[in-house]
Amino acid sequence: MSKKIVLVEDDAAIIDIYQTMLTKSHFDVEVLSLGADVIKKIKDVAEGTSPKPDIFLLDLILPDMNGTEILAEIRKTPATKDVKAFILTNQENAEGQMPAGVKPDKIIIKANTTPSDLVEIIKEAIG
Numbered sequence: 001m002s003k004k005i006v007l008v009e010d011d012a013a014i015i016d017i018y019q020t021m022l023t024k025s026h027f028d029v030e031v032l033s034l035g036a037d038v039i040k041k042i043k044d045v046a047e048g049t050s051p052k053p054d055i056f057l058l059d060l061i062l063p064d065m066n067g068t069e070i071l072a073e074i075r076k077t078p079a080t081k082d083v084k085a086f087i088l089t090n091q092e093n094a095e096g097q098m099p100a101g102v103k104p105d106k107i108i109i110k111a112n113t114t115p116s117d118l119v120e121i122i123k124e125a126i127g
Helices: 012-024 035-047 067-076 115-126
Strands: 004-008 028-032 055-059 084-089 106-109
Touching: 004 012, 004 035, 012 028, 012 115, 028 035, 035 067, 055 067, 055 115, 067 084, 084 115, 106 115
Parallel strands: 004 028, 004 055, 055 084, 084 106
Antiparallel strands: none
């Protein structure tokens, strides 16, 4: 059974590259471009109407909310609090933007990480 990834990204070019690479690596990828859709996804997982993902890949800057707000929601929801969550960003100071007590499992700087590297990092994290 393939591992389920929720990719939260609003840049079409990045979505295309990451989705292609992850799908080729036999991951089941769901792309969400709005924070509100991710919050709904978290609620659906909590209610048992949507399968729990193995990992969330969160862009920090989305059209409707910040990735840290989504991360906080993931961590405070019992059904998703233990799901791995990586922040994908080009902001070098991303660690300093995290709310108190809310930490991602990893912060990945997009510009410094090739899509192939990202696949390997994810494989290492979730098998």
